[in-house]
Amino acid sequence: xxxxxxxxxxxxxxxxxxxxxxxxxxxxxxxxxxxxxxxxxxxxxxxxxxxxxxxxxxxxxxxxxxxxxxxxxxxxxxxxxxxxxxxxxxxxxxxxxxxxxxxxxxxxxxxxxxxxxxxxxxxxxxxxxxxxxxxxxxxxxxxxxxxxxxxxxxxxxxxxxxxxxxxxxxxxxxxxxxxxxxxxxxxxxxxxxxxxxxxxxxxxxxxxxxxxxxxxxxxxxxxxxxxxxxxxxxxxxxxxxxxxxxxxxx
Numbered sequence: 001x002x003x004x005x006x007x008x009x010x011x012x013x014x015x016x017x018x019x020x021x022x023x024x025x026x027x028x029x030x031x032x033x034x035x036x037x038x039x040x041x042x043x044x045x046x047x048x049x050x051x052x053x054x055x056x057x058x059x060x061x062x063x064x065x066x067x068x069x070x071x072x073x074x075x076x077x078x079x080x081x082x083x084x085x086x087x088x089x090x091x092x093x094x095x096x097x098x099x100x101x102x103x104x105x106x107x108x109x110x111x112x113x114x115x116x117x118x119x120x121x122x123x124x125x126x127x128x129x130x131x132x133x134x135x136x137x138x139x140x141x142x143x144x145x146x147x148x149x150x151x152x153x154x155x156x157x158x159x160x161x162x163x164x165x166x167x168x169x170x171x172x173x174x175x176x177x178x179x180x181x182x183x184x185x186x187x188x189x190x191x192x193x194x195x196x197x198x199x200x201x202x203x204x205x206x207x208x209x210x211x212x213x214x215x216x217x218x219x220x221x222x223x224x225x226x227x228x229x230x231x232x233x234x235x236x237x238x239x240x241x242x243x244x245x246x247x248x249x250x
Contacts, residue, residue, distance in 0.1 A: 006231035012245035017056040017193035024200035056189045060177050064126045084180030085128040097175045103155040131169040163202045178206035
């Protein structure tokens with residue numbers, strides 16, 4: 001991954017295909033996933049950008065699709081949830097890459113006594129993945145990572161760890177935000193367009209890598225090393241950059 005200062009991205013255009021992370025990219029991160037609040041300005045921005053780009057806009061998130069729908073007011077648009085494990089295309093079809101159910105249940109049961117001992121840890125069951133958050137107990141970071149790695153190995157199955165901002169997640173291997181972007185780019189209305197991927201976290205590096213591979217625009221939000229080609233400093237800058245595309249649309 002690149003270190004140091006990345007360039008500001010070039011001006012966007014409505015001929016692009018937009019792939020956008022949510023938490024930390026379009027919305028500031030809250031203490032817990034449920035504490036996030038979506039403002040009307042963001043909803044209007046997403047709706048307008050989707051319309052002027054001919055529907056070539058997808059949200060690609062670690063959240064589940066049902067969670068995204070609740071946040072956005074159940075808007076029918078392309079959504080990739082749980083790091084690409086579930087994906088709704090522009091035609092409304094749902095694609096699922098399922099986790100081994102036995103392995104997931106084993107890990108969840110093993111975490112129950114740990115959560116009882118450490119009130120600062122939060123387990124989020126997204127359906128296909130399990131995410132252990134330590135935002136409220138950052139001193140437990142190393143412990144949380146070691147624990148999830150051990151439980152994943154003991155559970156067996158084709159699982160892998162996905163690291164994020166103060167969260168460690170167990171998910172099926174081989175599926176990520178990069179595979180979700182690749183699947184969208186093979187479909188209408190994304191096919192043939194210049195792809196843009198914007199994200200802020202370690203789990204977004206897969207999306208950056210895929211967009212870089214096909215010559216698109218990859219944008220890292222905030223500080224930190226990244227394979228992205230460009231950088232924007234914060235959520236407000238992302239929204240301003242996307243609004244520039246709308247200005248160009250007239």
